[in-house]
Amino acid sequence: MxxxxxxxxxxxxxxxxxxxxxxxxxxxxxxxxxxxxxxxxxxxxxxxxxxxxxxxxxxxxxxxxxxxxxxxxxxxxxxxxxxxxxxxxxxxxxxxxxxxxxxxxxxxxxxxxxxxxxxxxxxxxxxxxxxxAGGEVAEESAAGPEHDPVVDALTRRELEVLRLLARGYTYREIGKELFISVKTVETHASNILRKTQQSNRHALTRWAHSRDLD
Known part of the structure; x- marks a missing residue:
C-alpha cells in the first residue's frame, strides 16, 4: 500500500x-x-x-x-x-x-x-x-528578463545535483557528496532533465555552463 x-x-x-x-x-x-x-x-x-x-x-x-x-x-x-x-x-x-x-x-x-x-x-x-510547450502564464512573464524561470523552477537539491553533474561527477559520486542514494540522484537528474527540457546529460551540461550553474 x-x-x-x-x-x-x-x-x-x-x-x-x-x-x-x-x-x-x-x-x-x-x-x-x-x-x-x-x-x-x-x-x-x-x-x-x-x-x-x-x-x-x-x-x-x-x-x-x-x-x-x-x-x-x-x-x-x-x-x-x-x-x-x-x-x-x-x-x-x-x-x-x-x-x-x-x-x-x-x-x-x-x-x-x-x-x-x-x-x-x-x-x-x-x-x-x-x-x-513554450506558452507563458501572465503572472510569470512579469518577473522581468533578469530571472530565468527554468532555473527558478529547480529546487535547492536539484541545483546541487545539477552543479555536480555539470562538473562531471557520476551518480554514485554525487550520492556520496550529498549523502543521498543513487536512486535519489537518478530521480533528481530525471526531474532536472524534464524541467530544463534537455535530452541527455551532455546537453544538460552545456545548458548549465551557459548559465554559469557549474
Whole structure:
C-alpha cells in the first residue's frame, strides 16, 4: 500500500481526507504548517505527499523546496488557477488535483504519480501542456528578463545535483557528496532533465555552463 503524508492547514479537511482514503492508502502522517510538514515528511519518508498549495509561511512551494526526503508530490487544492498549477509543477510536483475529487479518484491519482506518471484534473492538463510547450502564464512573464524561470523552477537539491553533474561527477559520486542514494540522484537528474527540457546529460551540461550553474 502506498505510504502517504497529508499536508493541509485545515484540520477538518485532513480528517475528511483520512476518512475518504481509509483502506485505499496508508497515511503515515499529516501536518498543518510548512515547518511541521517539512519535518514530518523528512522523518516518515512517504511515497507520496498530498500537498495543499495555499498555506501560510510560503505555502506548498516552501514545502517542496524544503524537503530532502525522496518522495513524490501531488498538489491538492481548491484553486484551479493556471499560475498555481504551473508554479507547483515547475517546482517538482508530479500532479495537481482539485479538492472536488472523490476519494477513490484521489487514490487512483496517488497510485499514478507513485508509479512515475503525471496526473492532473482534466481541465488543468492544458495549462501544463501549454507552459512546457513554450506558452507563458501572465503572472510569470512579469518577473522581468533578469530571472530565468527554468532555473527558478529547480529546487535547492536539484541545483546541487545539477552543479555536480555539470562538473562531471557520476551518480554514485554525487550520492556520496550529498549523502543521498543513487536512486535519489537518478530521480533528481530525471526531474532536472524534464524541467530544463534537455535530452541527455551532455546537453544538460552545456545548458548549465551557459548559465554559469557549474
Amino acid at each position: 502506498v505510504k502517504v503524508f497529508l499536508v493541509d492547514d485545515h484540520s477538518v479537511f485532513r480528517s475528511g481526507a483520512r476518512a475518504e482514503l481509509d483502506g485505499l492508502v496508508d497515511i503515515v502522517g499529516d501536518a498543518g504548517t510548512v515547518a511541521e510538514a517539512i519535518a514530518g515528511i523528512n522523518r516518515t519518508c512517504p511515497d507520496v505527499v498530498l500537498l495543499d498549495v495555499h498555506m501560510p509561511d510560503g505555502g506548498g512551494l516552501a514545502v517542496l523546496r524544503g524537503v530532502d526526503a525522496d518522495t513524490t508530490f501531488l498538489a491538492l487544492s481548491v484553486s484551479d488557477a493556471a499560475e498555481d498549477v504551473i508554479s507547483v509543477i515547475r517546482a517538482g510536483a508530479r500532479g495537481y488535483v482539485t479538492k472536488s475529487i472523490s476519494g477513490r479518484e484521489l487514490a487512483e491519482a496517488i497510485d499514478q504519480v507513485n508509479s512515475g506518471d503525471a496526473y492532473f484534473s482534466p481541465r488543468l492538463a492544458g495549462f501544463v501542456l501549454d507552459a512546457f
